[in-house]
Amino acid sequence: MAKNVVIPIGPQHPSLKEPACFTITLEGEKVVNAVVGTGYNHRGLEKACEARSYLQDIYIIERVCGICSHIHSTTFCQSVEELAGVEIPRRAAYIRTLMAELERLHSHLLWLGIAGHEVGFDTLLMYSWRDRELVLDILAMLGGNRVNYGINTLGGVRRDVTPEQIEKIRKVVDIVEERNKYYVQLALSETTLAARLGGIGKLSHDDAIKFGAVGPVSRAAEVADDIRVTDPYSAYDEVPVTAITDNHADVFGRTVVRVLEIMESVKMIRFCLDNLPDGDIAVKVPRKIPEGEAFVRTEAPRGEDAHYVRSNGTDKPDRVRVRAASEANWHGMKHMLEGDYLADVPIIIAAIDPCYSCTDRAIVLDNHDTGKQSVIDWRTLREYSINWYKARGIDTGKIKIADSHLIF
Amino acid sequence: MVALFNILIFPGFLFLGIYALLFEYLDRIIYARLQNRMGPPWFQPLADFLKLIGKEAVIPAAADKHVFPALPVVALAAVTTAFLYVPIWSGSSLLPFSGDLIVVLYLLTIPTLTFFLAGWYSTSVYATVGSMRALTQLFSYEVPLFMALLSPALLADTWSISGISQFYGAHPLYILINIPAFVVAIVACQGKLERVPFDLPEAETEIVSGTFVEYSGRFYAVFKMAINCELVVVAAIVSAFFLPFYTANPFIGFLLFIVKTVIILFILAVFRSVMARIRIEQMVKFCWKYLTPLAILQIIINILLKGVLPL
Amino acid sequence: MMKGPGKITGEVLRHVFAKPATISYPKGELVIDKNYRGKIDFDASKCIGCKLCVRDCPANAISIENIGTKEDKKMQLTLNYAHCIFCCQCVDSCNKDAISFSPDIELAGINRKDMIVKL
DSSP states (O other): OOOOEEEEEOSSOTTOSSOOEEEEEEETTEEEEEEEEOOTTOOOHHHHHHTSOHHHHHHHHHTSOSSSHHHHHHHHHHHHHHHHTOOOOHHHHHHHHHHHHHHHHHHHHHHHHHHHHHTTOHHHHHHHHHHHHHHHHHHHHHHSSSSOOOOEETTEESSOOOHHHHHHHHHHHHHHHHHHHHHHHHHHHBHHHHHHHTTOSOOOHHHHHHTTOOHHHHHTTTOOOOHHHHSOOTTTTTSOOOOOOOSOOSHHHHHHHHHHHHHHHHHHHHHHHHTOOOSOSBOOOOSSOOSEEEEEEEEETTEEEEEEEEEOSSSSEEEEEEEOHHHHHGGGHHHHHTTSBGGGHHHHHHHTOOOHHHHOOOOEEEOTTTOOEEEOOHHHHHHHHHHHHHHTTOOOTTOOOOGGGGOO | OHHHHHHHTSSSHHHHHHHHHHHHHHHHHHHHHHTTOOOOOTTHHHHHHHHHHHSOOOOOTTSOTTHHHHHHHHHHHHHHHHHTTSOOSSSSOSSOOTTHHHHHHHHHHHHHHHHHHHHHHHOOHHHHHHHHHHHHHHHHHHHHHHHHHHHHHHHHTOSOHHHHHHHHHHOGGGGGGGHHHHHHHHHHHHHHTTOTTSOGGGOHHHHTTGGGTTOOHHHHHHHHHHHHHHHHHHHHHHHHHHOOOOOSOHHHHHHHHHHHHHHHHHHHHHHHHSOOOOOHHHHHHHIIIIIHHHHHHHHHHHHHHHHHSOO | OOOBSOTTHHHHHHTSSSOOSSOOTTTSOOOOOTTOOOSEEEOTTTOOOOOHHHHHOTTOOEEEEEOSOSSSOOEEEEEETTTOOOOOHHHHHOTTOOEEEOOOOOOOOSOGGGGEEEO
């Protein structure tokens, strides 16, 4: 048998939209070992939130993730509203639900395209992104921007939905529903697609629970885990929600769950438009939030999103913790990758709909020998990397970095 | 002087190069339109080519200094030579001789071998995996492709491309017999040209760009040119075999050549837009389980018909 | 449901002569909703200089100063749209409607200094 080959997928790789490093050990074309390395995208968002007021934090939290931006800001707003003891108007709750479901539409269509691209089916990518564009136009019309809609504010929403906009949404939703019916049929009947997606990235029911998988990954393994059903928020206590599950427990199952969830979302959007209550869209929330702590869970397109906010009575939060959905799904990744072919690695990674920068937090080094923990700052990290290269005979001394770039 | 003109200008190097760039544009625009996109402007392939020529060409420190830059040129030369034996303006090519079919098939295998060597001499892990895949793929599609092209030759009783083209030109109905071979040839060509669903050696999302990952600048430009030229040559050969319509008038014959090759290109473009890339073991299985038996069936049919038909 | 490869062929062939869904940018026609949040506009006559917008801006992209005298106030808003995240919280925060958003989104430039504008 030939020697095992180690292939790095990342940090820079065409199949990864954001940097992360997967060190894949191959035996022939089969993966025998996989090491998941994240942490290239730490942005210090949680710390930045502590330095700003609650109102400013909404816009930072919204930028945790480029795709599930609305659900993050909803979760944060809900936490703060809980702390302030404010009940948002029903109309605002419905508009939040409407936006969340529109966001799920665009996120799942985006994922379908990415999945197509990862297996070399670019036509599917172009078609599903074309349809996603219609949803994005609607979101831009409602919120004012294509991805970071900025529709949430503390105590409600910032913009109302007008009757003309409702008509436009209905039209788009009809088109998306019809096109999606075609994608469901395509996903179920196209042999090359089924051959590439079926049977890979297995994560069984028990494993999904063991690794704490969330969202479509766990629902594809028949874990009926959907926060919209189990712990309703916004208007989900009135909007009929069905948790879509599938028994394939592989990438194909995750595809089926997602395309069927689009159909579910379409139904929910129609329900929201039909039953939009009248009334105010926002209530006033004081700038200073009373002392306390709140923990709120919501269902992002990628799975369970959890926020923890602790306030100390000022206008700035004491601690903000964001647990994005992808973070929960990373744990099972090694298990999913091993035993499959190299060709399947990108699609298995893509199948959890990973969001790398959402998940990256501060890096703490555990020293296994001494049991001590240490945190590396920018200067030490830079020295470490220079020495790392020097030890390998590469002189980085010629590279000049302006001092102003070293300060932050 | 005439020979030099033939080799360098028409139908040789210059014409093939320009037609290859045009072909790449057509391929991309058809592909784009099938996907409901605008597609690139007409000068995009030329602009890409010129840009690549102007860029710095890096030879990896671990790569072989002599083989690495030579491989793209070998690939291009092999393809350009093959083009001389393909009929363009009439039923006959420039230099027809008995057995040129075999020569052309072997010349067309050379680019794939250079892809393998390119990946091997790059010594990058992605390139190595890509080159292994290129070679594995070669052993899968080459047999059905050869058989698919040899079975029409059996019926025509000649090993010359021009002879086969003229034979089917004289008996147009016999083309219908070769429809299975046509299907096999189109599918196998997709493998030869490394296009979806058989673009495993350069699968972008898996192994970056596979064998070409270390190539840059003018070396990559020449490689890309060779791939485009290969597309033209393969389309021309397939059209000479399975669409052998030509006229005595060289000018109309030339236009007919363009129409025929564009039809083949359109089929290839549709083919690549409707499928997902398959895995290497699926590719091998598919080629040996379905493609090769179909090609063998075609050969048996043609051998039997040869005894029956009044030829 | 029939299974087989190339199921999308019919759909693909239907698009051969269909109008492409993309436009050729920047030559094509760009459709932007009037609700789109682009660069902000400032009406100096309405501004009272309360600086709520400056306080609420998450990106520290705006500053307001009085370039007139204490009696005859003349407010000037300096916007650094390289920093601006186009959330338009300033529009919501302003009690006097002095700030509004425009659908002007083509703001790309090659010089950072050009992105600091006085409105």
